[in-house]
Amino acid sequence: MSWTEIVIEVPLHQAELLSDALMEAGALSVSVEDADAGTDAEQPVFGEPGMEPTQPGWERSRVVALADADADHDAIITDALAALGLSAGEVRHQLRAVADQDWVRLTQSQFEPIHIGRNIWVVPSWHDAPDPGALVLELDPGLAFGTGSHPTTRLCMEWLESHPPHGLSVLDYGCGSGILAMVAAKLGAAPVAGVDIDPQAIESADFNAQRNHCDIAYYLPDQFGATEAHTRYDVVVANILSSPLKLMAPMLAGRVKQGGALVLSGVLARQAQEVIDAYAPYIALCVWAEREGWVALAGAAKTDGGR
Known part of the structure; x- marks a missing residue:
């Protein structure tokens, strides 16, 4: 089956209305570009990670249906356009043919195995592991964050590889796809738990753990609080964003x-000191490594619960 893109340029204030009108007129999907x-x-539309967009769109928007x-294009x-009180002669528009392709194969071709640290490979299910003797995670791109491609995920995976948690308990807070918990489990950690606020992430992480033969318990925050209220861990890893990390300092340190x-x-490199300061009453943290402007912070709890 083949498709056609209808491309119309309008000012920012008309983009949302035009998008809705195109769907009403028979478009299958609509996106808006600069x-x-x-x-x-x-x-640029987005500000720093964890912040609200600086504006809701572009002054000159390209609506693609x-x-x-x-x-009948x-x-x-x-x-x-009639819904906006306009005619075709009043706006710039064009039609673009979309070539028929094997979309599954095209999408898969964009995701190759990822080599992380010394001996870790993240491999999509449609690829063979480049080194079967390595620590191999079979993981397909999905709705939950964490495939090993982002610098923050890599940093945490490299820390775990450099500090193998064999025989230690590990908590992955904000687990996303469950990738960090799985690395810990494959490095010999037990028990291993993961927590995320998104039910879809919990479902994805549980599926990934089963696929990779990892024994990991995943929880939503309320379930975790009720089930593991007094459990503390040898290693706690949290790959989230600086703002929630600062707010959760007492809770995470207490785990x-x-x-x-x-x-x-x-955590961005320029945010590192703020996060370090937030955890100072509980655990002394320092920058363990930096990659592409992001950092991993690490520290040891000298007293029980950091108190």
Whole structure:
């Protein structure tokens, strides 16, 4: 089956209305892009990680609607623009053919095995492991964060590889896909637990753990609090963002056993001192490593619970 893209440029204040109107007129899907992308006039929309967007769109927006190749494209354009009180002659628009492709194969080709640290490979299910003797995680890109491609995930995985938690208990807080918990389990950690606020992430992490033959218990925060209220761990890893990490300092520090390790990432290098200061009353942290502007912080709890 083949498709056609209907591309219409409008000002920011009309983009959302036009998107809705195109769907009503018969488009299969709609996306909005910066009409000036790739030029000196390109407008960044998002601020720092964990912050709200600096603006809700682009002053010159390109609305791209996908339609069947044999649909009445002129009618879709006319009907959609009429909802804005416009005609086709008043706006810049064009049709673009979308070539028929093996979309599954095309998508899979964009995800190759990832080599991390000394001996870790993250391998999509449609690839063979480059080194079967390595620590291999079979993991497909999905809805939950964590495939090993992001610097913060790599930093945490490299810390675990450098400090093998064999025979130690590990908590992965903000587990996403469960990748850090699985690395810990494959390095001999037990028991291993993961926590995330997103039920979909818990479902994804549990599926990934079973696929990789890892015995890991995953929880939503309320379940974790009720089931593991007094449990502390030899290693606690949290790859989130600086703002929630600072807010959770007492809780996360309180989950670390006496002499245990706390590892934090999702922190930009310029935010490191703020996070270190937030944890100072509980655990002394320092920058363990930096990658592409992101850092991993690590420290040991000298007294039980950091108190």
